[in-house]
Amino acid sequence: MPYPPGMDDVTRTEIEAAAFRRLVEHFRAHTEVQNLDVMNVAGFCRNCLAKWYRAEADARGQSLSDEQAREVVYGMPYADWKAQHQTPAKP
DSSP: OOOOTTOOHHHHHHHHHHHHHHHHHHHHHOTTSOHHHHHHHHSOOHHHHHHHHHHHHHHTTOOOOHHHHHHHHHSSOHHHHHHHHOOOOOO
16 A cells, blocks of 8 residues: 655554544534445445444454444444434335
8 A cells, every 4th residue: 555655654543543533523424324325335334434443453452342333433322323313225
């Protein structure tokens, strides 16, 4: 993966972490966009992001449940988000 020349690993990690936080905040702010819509367009959704988060935590010895990882991404328990924001499936 190409990175700008001269960028140290700490700075790169800080930038990547900040970009991740912006992505999560963007998803939280746009609850009108359903996971299925994101999946159809981008090939991933909020749940995918939560699974990636959990996998990376696990790889670093930090055990998280799927529900805990989803709460990081959704900003609330997944069941609450679904009840508040998920729309019925279209036929």
